[in-house]
Amino acid sequence: MDGDTASLPETADIARRYDAMLMVDDAHATGVFGKQGKGFIEHCGLEGKIDVVMGSLSKAIGSIGGFIAGSKPLIAFLKNKARPFIYTTALPPAVCAASLAGLTLIRDDASLIDGLWKNIHEVKSRLSKFANTPAVESPIIPLIVGSAEDAAKLSAKLYENGILIPAIRPPTVPPNTSRLRISLMATHSEDDIRRLMNLLQCIGLLTRENTGNHG
Numbered sequence: 001m002d003g004d005t006a007s008l009p010e011t012a013d014i015a016r017r018y019d020a021m022l023m024v025d026d027a028h029a030t031g032v033f034g035k036q037g038k039g040f041i042e043h044c045g046l047e048g049k050i051d052v053v054m055g056s057l058s059k060a061i062g063s064i065g066g067f068i069a070g071s072k073p074l075i076a077f078l079k080n081k082a083r084p085f086i087y088t089t090a091l092p093p094a095v096c097a098a099s100l101a102g103l104t105l106i107r108d109d110a111s112l113i114d115g116l117w118k119n120i121h122e123v124k125s126r127l128s129k130f131a132n133t134p135a136v137e138s139p140i141i142p143l144i145v146g147s148a149e150d151a152a153k154l155s156a157k158l159y160e161n162g163i164l165i166p167a168i169r170p171p172t173v174p175p176n177t178s179r180l181r182i183s184l185m186a187t188h189s190e191d192d193i194r195r196l197m198n199l200l201q202c203i204g205l206l207t208r209e210n211t212g213n214h215g
Contacts, residue, residue, distance in 0.1 A: 001173060001181070003028075003138030008044045015051075023052035031060025032139060037106040037113050057095075061102035065091045115186035119193060123184060126197050130206040141182040142168070143205055151178035157203050163196060180205070 008024065015022040026039040034042030037060070041050055053069040068078060078085060091099075106112060120139050127141070145151040151167035158165050158180075169178045182196075200206050 001140075001168060002142045002179075003140030005029075005040060005138070008040060008046060012044075012046055012049060021051040023054065024050050025054045027054065027056035027059060027066070028138075028140065030055045031102075031106045032113070032116065035110075035113075057099045057102070060106065061099055063099040063102055064095055065099065112186045116184065119184045119186065119188050122190075122193055123182070123196070126193070127206070130201075139184040141184070142179045143182065143200075144177060144179045145205070146176055146178060148178045151180060154203055154205060155180055158199060161199055163199060 006024075012022055014020075024041060026041060029040035029043070031037045031039075033040045036042060038047070039053075039055065041047055041053065051070060052074065055067050055069070057063040057065045057067065068075070070078075080086075116139060120137065120141075123141060145154060145167075148167070148169035151169055155165055155167035165180045165182055167178060168181050173179065197206075
C-alpha cells in the first residue's frame with residue numbers, strides 16, 4: 001500500500017537454503033522496475049531463479065487481468081487444479097491484444113521507464129523539503145493523514161481541482177493511518193508535478209505530522 005518492497009535477494013537465499021519454493025507478486029513492479037521493465041525480479045538480478053511469478057496486466061501495462069509464470073509442470077498443474085482459473089472466463093482477444101501492445105511499448109521504449117523514474121525522484125525531492133517521505137523508491141508515495149474522514153475530504157478537494165489521489169482508509173490500512181496515495185506516471189509533465197505540489201500546500205497537507213512511511 002505504501003510502495004515498499006521486499007528484501008527479495010535475502011528471501012531467495014533462504015528459499016534456496018531450505019529447498020523451498022518462492023513465489024513473488026510482481027503486480028506493482030512490472031513495467032516499473034528493471035532496465036527492460038520486467039519487474040522487481042529483474043531489478044534484483046534474480047531472473048530464472050524464482051519458482052512462481054504472479055503479475056498484473058491492469059497497472060503499468062494498462063489492460064486488465066493478470067498472469068502466473070512458472071515451470072511447464074507447474075502451469076499444467078494449475079490449469080487442471082486451480083479452481084479460480086478453471087471457473088474463470090478466459091480473457092477476450094481484444095484484452096489480450098491490448099496487453100501485448102502494452103508489453104511491447106514497455107519493451108521497446110526505454111524513455112517510458114526513464115521518464116517515470118525522473119518524475120518519482122522529482123516528486124520525492126520536492127516532498128522532502130516539507131517532511132520525511134518513505135525511504136522506498138517507488139511510483140507509489142503515501143501521504144499519511146490520520147482519520148478516514150479527513151483523508152476523504154482532502155481527496156475530494158484535490159479531485160475538485162483536477163487531481164485524482166484516492167483516499168486509502170480502513171480496513172485497507174489500520175485505524176488512524178488513513179492516507180492519500182499518490183501514483184505517478186511517465187506521462188506526468190513538469191507542469192503536472194508543479195501543480196500537484198502547489199495544491200498539496202494549499203490544502204495544508206504538507207506538514208511533518210502528515211507524511212511518512214506507515215506500513
